[in-house]
Amino acid sequence: MNPFTGALRNLEPWLRPPNVEGGDVAYCSYACAVGDMVLAVTSDGAVLACSFGTEAEVTQRIADLVSPRVLRQPSKLDRLRAQLDEYLDGERREIDLPYTLALAGSWAAQVLEAVKVVPYASTTTYAEVARAVQAPNASRAVGNALAANPLCVVLPCHRVLRSDGQLGGYAGGPQAKQVLLDLERNVAAASGERP
Amino acid sequence: MAVNSQVALPPFQRVLDEVWHDVALVTSALAGPEDAAAVADRAWEQALATYSEAPDPRHLRAWVLEMATRMALEHHRARQRELRRSGAPAAQGSADAAQERAWSQVRALPERERLALVLHFVGNVSHAEIAAIMGTTVTTARRLISDALRSLRVPA
Numbered sequence: 001m002n003p004f005t006g007a008l009r010n011l012e013p014w015l016r017p018p019n020v021e022g023g024d025v026a027y028c029s030y031a032c033a034v035g036d037m038v039l040a041v042t043s044d045g046a047v048l049a050c051s052f053g054t055e056a057e058v059t060q061r062i063a064d065l066v067s068p069r070v071l072r073q074p075s076k077l078d079r080l081r082a083q084l085d086e087y088l089d090g091e092r093r094e095i096d097l098p099y100t101l102a103l104a105g106s107w108a109a110q111v112l113e114a115v116k117v118v119p120y121a122s123t124t125t126y127a128e129v130a131r132a133v134q135a136p137n138a139s140r141a142v143g144n145a146l147a148a149n150p151l152c153v154v155l156p157c158h159r160v161l162r163s164d165g166q167l168g169g170y171a172g173g174p175q176a177k178q179v180l181l182d183l184e185r186n187v188a189a190a191s192g193e194r195p
Numbered sequence: 196m197a198v199n200s201q202v203a204l205p206p207f208q209r210v211l212d213e214v215w216h217d218v219a220l221v222t223s224a225l226a227g228p229e230d231a232a233a234v235a236d237r238a239w240e241q242a243l244a245t246y247s248e249a250p251d252p253r254h255l256r257a258w259v260l261e262m263a264t265r266m267a268l269e270h271h272r273a274r275q276r277e278l279r280r281s282g283a284p285a286a287q288g289s290a291d292a293a294q295e296r297a298w299s300q301v302r303a304l305p306e307r308e309r310l311a312l313v314l315h316f317v318g319n320v321s322h323a324e325i326a327a328i329m330g331t332t333v334t335t336a337r338r339l340i341s342d343a344l345r346s347l348r349v350p351a
Binding site: 003004007011014015016017018019020022023027056059060062063067068069070071072 | 209218298
């Protein structure tokens, strides 16, 4: 039995969530046309995550690999959210912010950097990316590295397809991949570019 | 601590989401509702600043609550000193006066008794966790709480 139950009930109306700022990583959730994402930036402003996982999964991964001092601070992600909005509205062709691949292993980081150069509205294949990173027999490993991309859209892994023309996998699901490819194709076509 | 390398720390936000309500209760009870938010914010800032090295991941909730309890008591003591110096009346607003009646006896308890009592009944921390966080045994934690209740003339 708690002798303070009554006195504690009187305190309830006064209770407010704390106002804490800082930490090493700020994050927020971002619901958009391609699905529910979690966005994160480091305290020096580098984009750390743009992922399709749940808040619990993504923030625990950040705690394990970068720093446990992780706080929900949506205002710190205003620039990234604005650029993603513009991209999804067809008004922007790349996310132009500093990023870090601290959530990817060194091999995956190499693969993801190679994907960075695939132009808007065009596609490449897992095999071509494998050749670009000097590992021509590793297209399956390339696929795995891209599936774990912590910076979806920022590093456009959705532009990598299977050699037989099939869509291949995507962290946000194949439907999300198709939406992004269609978006880019439509924007390019509308501005008179050849597909 | 060896434990740190074995048990992963959760993201700080998760601790905050799970414990903020109890921290707010502790600071409201001990520092008074008007000052509680500022004291709680300070406690959370300190928790964030020391999060990477300090805590045992198994007792994060108790760790934060203990920090908030100590800060609220320090704040209360400092405020009492200020009021004595300026000669102002102890209670300022009606809410404050009501809190004074409810919590003044608790604030008058010996430090360890008060800490154990508040952690247990306000912070809802188990005897085992109080023992871990205060560096004592479960038996001693229980005794501190029952002694405190006896001083307050509340049946245990």
